[in-house]
Every structure is written in structure tokens, then in C-alpha cells.
Amino acid sequence: MGGIGFTAPALLWGMAAALAVPLIHLLKRPKTVRLTFSTLRFFDESSVTARRSRKLRKLLLLITRMLCIALIALIFSGPYNRSDPLRLLHDPVHPVYVAIDPTPSMTYRDKNGSPAERAHSLLDSLAVLRPHPGSISVYATQSCSFTAVQLSDDGTAPPVELFDAAAFANACRETVHRTPDAVFIFMSDFQGAIASTLDSLLSGPLFEKALFISVSFTPHKPWNVYPTEIRTSTGAVPGIKVRLVNTAPRAVSGKLQVTINTLRMVPRSCTLAPEADTVLDIAVQSLAPAEGGSIRFDCGDPLPFDDTRYFVAEEDIPSSILIIGDPAATWPVAAAITANEPSGHRSVARCTYEQLSIKTLSAADVIIICSGDGARQSRELVGSIVRPEKQTVIDACDSTCCSGNEHWRSTKKPLSLTLADTVSDFWRGFPSLHAADVHIYGYRTGLTGMPLAYLSNGLPFITLQKVSENRLSITLASPADINSADNLCETAFFVPLLDRLIRHAERFRARTRPPWIAGHPEKNPYLGAHTAVPVLNAEGKQLLLLQYQPFFTIDNPGVYRVIPADAAPYPTVTIVDPAESRTVYHAPQTVGLPMHTVLTAEELSAHFSGRQGMPWRIIPWIVVGILLILELLLRERPASIPKQPVA
Amino acid sequence: MTTTTILTPEHIAPIRTLSLRARLIVEGMIAGMHKSPYHGFSAEFSEYRAYRSGESTRMIDWRKYAKSDRPVVRLFEDETNCQAHILIDKSASMGFASGKLMSKFEYARTLAASIAWILIRQRDAVALAAFDEEVVTYLPPRSTNTQLKTIISSLDALVCSAPTRCGRTIDRLARGLKKRGMTIILSDFFDEPHDIINGLRHLRYKRQDVLCIWLLDPQELSFSEKRSWLLRDSETGRTITLDGRTAAEGLGHGLHLHRERLLGACSELKIDFCTIRTDEPFVPALMRVLSSRGRR
Numbered sequence A: 001m002g003g004i005g006f007t008a009p010a011l012l013w014g015m016a017a018a019l020a021v022p023l024i025h026l027l028k029r030p031k032t033v034r035l036t037f038s039t040l041r042f043f044d045e046s047s048v049t050a051r052r053s054r055k056l057r058k059l060l061l062l063i064t065r066m067l068c069i070a071l072i073a074l075i076f077s078g079p080y081n082r083s084d085p086l087r088l089l090h091d092p093v094h095p096v097y098v099a100i101d102p103t104p105s106m107t108y109r110d111k112n113g114s115p116a117e118r119a120h121s122l123l124d125s126l127a128v129l130r131p132h133p134g135s136i137s138v139y140a141t142q143s144c145s146f147t148a149v150q151l152s153d154d155g156t157a158p159p160v161e162l163f164d165a166a167a168f169a170n171a172c173r174e175t176v177h178r179t180p181d182a183v184f185i186f187m188s189d190f191q192g193a194i195a196s197t198l199d200s201l202l203s204g205p206l207f208e209k210a211l212f213i214s215v216s217f218t219p220h221k222p223w224n225v226y227p228t229e230i231r232t233s234t235g236a237v238p239g240i241k242v243r244l245v246n247t248a249p250r251a252v253s254g255k256l257q258v259t260i261n262t263l264r265m266v267p268r269s270c271t272l273a274p275e276a277d278t279v280l281d282i283a284v285q286s287l288a289p290a291e292g293g294s295i296r297f298d299c300g301d302p303l304p305f306d307d308t309r310y311f312v313a314e315e316d317i318p319s320s321i322l323i324i325g326d327p328a329a330t331w332p333v334a335a336a337i338t339a340n341e342p343s344g345h346r347s348v349a350r351c352t353y354e355q356l357s358i359k360t361l362s363a364a365d366v367i368i369i370c371s372g373d374g375a376r377q378s379r380e381l382v383g384s385i386v387r388p389e390k391q392t393v394i395d396a397c398d399s400t401c402c403s404g405n406e407h408w409r410s411t412k413k414p415l416s417l418t419l420a421d422t423v424s425d426f427w428r429g430f431p432s433l434h435a436a437d438v439h440i441y442g443y444r445t446g447l448t449g450m451p452l453a454y455l456s457n458g459l460p461f462i463t464l465q466k467v468s469e470n471r472l473s474i475t476l477a478s479p480a481d482i483n484s485a486d487n488l489c490e491t492a493f494f495v496p497l498l499d500r501l502i503r504h505a506e507r508f509r510a511r512t513r514p515p516w517i518a519g520h521p522e523k524n525p526y527l528g529a530h531t532a533v534p535v536l537n538a539e540g541k542q543l544l545l546l547q548y549q550p551f552f553t554i555d556n557p558g559v560y561r562v563i564p565a566d567a568a569p570y571p572t573v574t575i576v577d578p579a580e581s582r583t584v585y586h587a588p589q590t591v592g593l594p595m596h597t598v599l600t601a602e603e604l605s606a607h608f609s610g611r612q613g614m615p616w617r618i619i620p621w622i623v624v625g626i627l628l629i630l631e632l633l634l635r636e637r638p639a640s641i642p643k644q645p646v647a
Numbered sequence B: 001m002t003t004t005t006i007l008t009p010e011h012i013a014p015i016r017t018l019s020l021r022a023r024l025i026v027e028g029m030i031a032g033m034h035k036s037p038y039h040g041f042s043a044e045f046s047e048y049r050a051y052r053s054g055e056s057t058r059m060i061d062w063r064k065y066a067k068s069d070r071p072v073v074r075l076f077e078d079e080t081n082c083q084a085h086i087l088i089d090k091s092a093s094m095g096f097a098s099g100k101l102m103s104k105f106e107y108a109r110t111l112a113a114s115i116a117w118i119l120i121r122q123r124d125a126v127a128l129a130a131f132d133e134e135v136v137t138y139l140p141p142r143s144t145n146t147q148l149k150t151i152i153s154s155l156d157a158l159v160c161s162a163p164t165r166c167g168r169t170i171d172r173l174a175r176g177l178k179k180r181g182m183t184i185i186l187s188d189f190f191d192e193p194h195d196i197i198n199g200l201r202h203l204r205y206k207r208q209d210v211l212c213i214w215l216l217d218p219q220e221l222s223f224s225e226k227r228s229w230l231l232r233d234s235e236t237g238r239t240i241t242l243d244g245r246t247a248a249e250g251l252g253h254g255l256h257l258h259r260e261r262l263l264g265a266c267s268e269l270k271i272d273f274c275t276i277r278t279d280e281p282f283v284p285a286l287m288r289v290l291s292s293r294g295r296r
Helices: A009-027 A045-076 A085-090 A115-129 A165-178 A194-202 A327-340 A358-363 A375-384 A432-437 A494-509 A601-609 A614-634 B018-033 B062-068 B104-121 B145-157 B166-175 B193-205 B244-269 B282-295
Strands: A004-006 A032-037 A079-081 A096-100 A136-140 A145-148 A183-188 A211-216 A225-233 A239-246 A252-260 A268-272 A276-283 A292-298 A308-312 A319-324 A346-351 A366-369 A391-395 A407-415 A417-419 A440-445 A450-455 A460-468 A471-476 A521-523 A533-536 A542-546 A551-553 A558-562 A570-575 A596-599 B045-050 B072-076 B083-089 B125-131 B135-142 B181-187 B208-216 B228-233 B239-243 B272-277
Touching: A004 A009, A009 A045, A045 A614, A045 B239, A045 B244, A085 A211, A085 A601, A096 A115, A096 A165, A115 A136, A115 A183, A115 A601, A145 A165, A165 A194, A194 A211, A211 A601, A225 A252, A225 A292, A225 A308, A239 A252, A239 A268, A239 A292, A252 A276, A268 A276, A292 A558, A308 A558, A308 A570, A319 A327, A319 A358, A319 A375, A319 A494, A327 A346, A327 A494, A366 A375, A366 A494, A391 A494, A471 A494, A596 A601, B062 B072, B083 B104, B083 B135, B083 B166, B104 B125, B104 B145, B104 B181, B104 B208, B104 B282, B125 B145, B125 B166, B135 B145, B135 B166, B166 B193, B193 B208, B193 B244, B208 B244, B208 B282, B228 B244, B239 B244, B244 B272, B272 B282
Parallel strands: A032 B228, A096 A136, A096 A183, A183 A211, A211 A596, A319 A346, A319 A366, A366 A391, A391 A471, B083 B125, B083 B181, B181 B208, B208 B272
Antiparallel strands: A004 A079, A136 A145, A225 A239, A239 A276, A252 A268, A252 A292, A292 A308, A407 A440, A417 A450, A450 A460, A460 A471, A521 A551, A533 A542, A533 A558, A558 A570, B045 B072, B125 B135, B228 B239
């Protein structure tokens, strides 16, 4: 990769023209004439000195002319540093493929406009700089392919859409197969998991020759306020609990507007503490199960797309969580669960094996078996429980519980964790950066079920298995409590992991469906049904029919009604992607990826317009100018010989 | 086609006989001037002056003495108009000729013969001195026709050799001059200007009307810049290698300076100084020289 390359190597032959200079000099070399002259009294020593200096001058002139021609030929041949991947940008006809992140976070609006607007404005300016047809193609999210660029009419950004990373990767692959040295420009704010998606795309062998440029539009000091985690109470005291998240470094005041069905409640003013979550209890007169509504918090935040959160009132089913193990070792587990649900919606109980009873086990919705004495017996006892309601068992035992194909392995070199994916319902939005902090010294092998996370040696760490219709089994290869086999409960990974596990267990148990994400493809629950299942919007208008398509997408958030043919109609909610609300931005990885570069919009424009590296590009021309001036200075002036008398 | 136009050095060079060559030139010149050289030269009464004791009594105008009772001497114009000395440089540098042109010496002796012819026709006494480092040949002044033949044969016998000591030779010749007269110097004057000026000054001191004719070959006026030159001094044998530019500049500046100094001195001494190139036709050159003297 190193060394110097040339954009037009054929022009290097022009350097041969430099050889013409000495040839011309030789051809024009004056012939020596011997002459017996009348007198040499007029030619003294100064004439000899003048002759020598003139000879030296001619030699310098020859060298200057050769250098000048060689340098001009060199400049026009377009030398470049092979190790500089950005050299491809300097070629005005080189194909450039641009993709703009269409996710809602790109609508973040500050005084400079939104990243989406700035990205499209940059694209327009690039298209003006590269008028050659086909030189710039833009990734269309709907067709999942690169198409010729079209200038935006009014400079506004197109509406936000889903960014399908897999489809984008496929489009990139197809393009690279066609044009191995293609230039990809990805304009994004790099919010959420976009950066990690890019990293996984770029770490493959695909981008060995192709150049991938990430243009960052990350907002400066971003903040956002949005409602989340709406919990409804439909019992004797109806009410709504909503968590308002404020990531601004200052207190934010706004008005909370609650709407149930079509009934708007009186707006409520509230002030949120800086960089803190505030849980609000909203009392309502009545709230029946399956009633839909929305909560909107208006505070003029820069990311307004997520200010409204829709909900469907659920029947109150509190979760009962039982932690089996030594209380001295299991308290971090209980604390983590409580930390994730401070509202007390979950009841957490701890007991030892000795305190276990069939009644206790049957009453628990989620059972967490930790390490310690009697863990093996606890596991067997839990396995024998038959309960009509759905129950989840989280098995986090140590070496004492190994049975069947399971074996306990120890390692002196600690292992870390890797998530199986970042886009599934289980892991979406999970702070994966903390997984590397986990050190596992002992683990079980031979776990069965679908792996959710892996050890760094490739063996599964968390597996998920639906044992029966009413039982879900989640198995951890290493204990979750305080133990010597791992440091799981000491890391920042622990609390969000437990939250995901408990949420998954609650989702398994819940009667209401998980919310659909607006713009995301959802799995069709009625795939292959005999009768098409209509989905109606709030106005009762049919949006789509669920029957044969494996996936469907609902673009707008809201409360929708699904009317199955063989069951009672039920409401379901579509919310905006909560991952897009987080004001967490990650720069894409460039270490170890020589063909991946992160640029600012200004730097990219400079590269496109050829202004980048201008001083270095001007220097050869300055040298040529100096050589030409030198050539003029060295060139002989007409001789100032006094006119002799004529006749 | 007139005679003047055909008398170029190239045309006249094949004529080996100098007398014929001189005659051609003079006749051509007279034809060109349309003016007889015999007019205006006659012995006439000039003035009376008092007789000085010791003078020959034959000089006394007795008729005037009878009338005025004072012995007076009648003075006449000299029978010979003047004594002209032709000094010709025969040094090795005068032998230089470029191309098919006559050498400077060839040109000079042709001019000398022509001038001698004219002067003798005018009844002027003509002397010839050929010199290089010193005077090689000297013919005392005479106005007879045989003197012309002697001059021409002497010029014919001269061969270019030896270095120039022009200034010193002129100075020596000036010492021997007793009467006022005219001195014509035909040379390339490639000597120290200081010596030449001293010689000329001495000539003027001897009441000589001096005419300097500076003969130059066209090659001596300009060198081709497109050639490189390996030059050998015809007098000293010294060699030097020069590129055309240096040679042209060196010669140009040197010659210009040399000429300026000579011209300045001649102007100061009231000496006519003419330059003739050897590619110049004889008759116009000679007419130019003589007419320039006529204007004074």
C-alpha cells in the first residue's frame, strides 16, 4: 500500500522530454572555429573568466530547464501517497456512494439545523462539485440500493425512515463486487448502535480496497427529554406512572398532556431535574384495561419526535420474583432488580434452600437460582413444580449444579462476554460496551437453548429455552451472585443484564403484546392464518391485513386495533424506537481499519473541491515558478556590444 | 554601371599589378567627382618682405628696389604644393583577411598607391614609409613620375610580418620631418593608444596635417556569437579559447574603447581620423576620406 502512485502514469513519459533539453543544448552547441586573428589585445583575463562563468551558467540553465520539464510532467502525472486512502476522493469521476442515516435521531434540531438537513445540504453541495453523471449515487432506504443523486428541491431533508443495516451491508457488498475501489460516504450522527453496526460491517474482508468515509453530524452537547416506561393501574385506584427522562445538564420545564382514548386531560406543568429521570404519578378518573392513550411532554427539546408516547392500559399483574441462595451472596441480585423497578411493581423475595416450599415456588413468577448450598436440590425442586400460570426460571448456578452434559470449567485467564447480537428484542439498545468488563474464571459448558450471549472463547454464556408452554428457562453459565467464579455482580453490565432478563420473563408472562416499533419490521403473528387479520388505526381505518407476509411495518406511532378472526379484538401500541431517543453517540471505529476514515462535513467538502492539501499541491507549482524565474535570470540577455563605426 | 560601383575590393583584388589597380581607382574617383585634379594649383606671387642681410642678392626684386629704393624680396608660392608622407603599417596584424576579402595590408597599399598617384599628379612631393616595429622602408619625398613608380614597386615588395609598434614608429618618423606637410597613416592602430597619441602629437608638433586611416576587417568589428572561437594572435602567437558571446563582447567593448581614445585624441589634435572597412569599395571610401578633408 505504501509508496507513491500516479493518477496518470502515462504522463510520466513526459519526463523523457527533459532529455530533449541536453539534446537541444548539444545540437545548438557552437562549433569551435580556429582563427588566426589580427590581435588578441582586447581579450584579457576577464574574458577567460567570463567564458568560465558563462559555461557554468549554461550548465545551470540546462539543469534548470530539465528540472522544470521533469517537475511539470511529474505534477501532471498526479502523484499521490498510496497509503492515503482519501486519494480516491481527488478523482472527479471516481464513483462515490453516499448513504445518509435516515433514523429519527437525525432530526435533532439545534441552532445549526438538524443533522439530516445538514447531511442533505452537504450531499447537494457534493453533487454540484461532481456534475459528472453517475459519479455520485445515494442509498435509497426503500429500494435498499444506490441510485443516482438528485438535488433536493427545497433543501429539506426527506422524512425519517428505518435504516436496515443488513440491507445497507448487502447494497455495499454488491457495489464493492462491481467497483472494488468504490468510495462510500456514510453521513450519520452515530447515535445508538449505528457505530457498532458500521464496525461489524467494516471489519469484514469487504472493504480492503473500497474507501469508507464516515461523516459525523453528532450534535454538540446533545440533550433530550422524553417519556418512557408507562405503567398503568386499572384497579380500584386507576393511575398512570410515567418516567420522564431528562438528559439536559439543566432543569427543564414543560407541560405534560395525557390523553386517554380521545379524552384530553388538563395539561400539567412540571419541572425535571437536570440529567435525571423523574417518575410521575398521574391520577386519572377511570382507566379500563385495553384502553389506549398517549402521554406527551412538551418542553421544546431538540428531539421532538419522541415527545409523545402511546400506551395501552394493562391489567395489573404484579411480578413476584424469588431469589434462591445464600442471602449474604444474593443481595446484589435483589438490589439490582429493585434498582431497575423502583416503583415496587415487582416484589422481590429471597430465601435459602432450607426455607423453600412448594407454595413459595408456585407463587413466584420468576425464580432465580443462585449458587450455594442446596442449589442442585433447588434446581430439581423447581423443575418438579407444575403451575398453570407462566413462570420463568433463571438458572445461575455454580459447579455444584452440573448435570447431564454440563461440565464445569475453570480458567486462569479470565473470559469476557460478547452479545449474540445488538438488534434483537432482547438486546436492542443494550449498553454493550460494559460487557468487556466482565471477567469469568469458571463456567458451565453444555448449556442447551438459544444462545443470547457468548463467552470470549465462543461457548454460550446465556441461553434461552422454552421448556413448556408455561415455562421459560434462562440459563447462565456462571453464577450471578457474589462468588469467586466471576465478577458479574461487580460490573456495570450486571444491572442492565438482570433488567433484560426480568423484562423478558415479564414479557413471557404478560397478556398484552410487546409494543411494535414504528418503522421497524415486525414479525407477523398471524402468518398463514386462514382468514386475514385486519389492523385498524385509531379512526377505525384499516391499515393492513396480516395473513401471508412474514413481516409488516407500521410507520406511525399510535394505538392500533387488531381483530383476529378466532379471538377477541385487542389493542396494541406502536411506539417510536426508544433506542433513538437516547442522546448517546459513539464514534465509529477506525483503529485497524485503514480504509475507514472519519471526517467532518467541512473536511469532506474540502477533499471534494480539491482544497484539501492545497498548500502541498501548490508547492510544486511554486517550485516550477521559481525554476522558470531562475531560467529567465540564467538566460543570456542580448549582448550590449557598442555599435562600431560603419565605413 | 559606373566605374565607382564596380571598384570593390573583391573585383579589384585579382589585379595583381598595383600600378594598374591604383590607376583604375584614381580614374574612377576622378570620374566620380567630375572635377579635375589639375585646377587651382599654380605658382603665383605671394608677397614682398624686407631683404635680410646675408640672403642671396638674387632674391632681391630689383625693379621694386628701383622704384622704392628699398631692397625687398619677392616671395612666391612654393613650386611644390606640399610634402606628403604616406606611412603604411606592414605588421602581421595588417595581414588579416576574412573570407575572400583583401587583407588590410592589401587594401592599405592599394589606397597608398592611389593616394600617391593623386598627389604626384598634383605635383606634390610624396614620401613613403613602411613600418612594423620600426621603419622598414623609407622613400624620401619627391614629385617626379619615377617616384610614383618607385613607390608602387616598393609597396609591391612589402610583406606583412613582425608585431606592431605603431606609436613609437610614428614618433621616430616625426623626428625626421623638417618641413610642414601632410602625413597619411594607413594602419589598424593595434598598439597602445598612449604611444599612438604621443606619435600623433609629435607629428602635429612638426606642423603636419595628419590623416589617419584606420583599416578594419569586417571580422574585427563583430564576432559571430553562434560559434566558439579558438583565436591565435597573428603577432604574438598567443592562443585563447572563447565562446562567441565573450569574443563578441570583448572585441566590441575593447575596440570601442580603443577607437574612442584615438578619436578623442585626434579630435583634440585636429587630426582627421577615418575608418575604412576592407569590404568597402575603394572609390567611395577614398572619396569619403578626401571629401571629409575638403570640408575642413
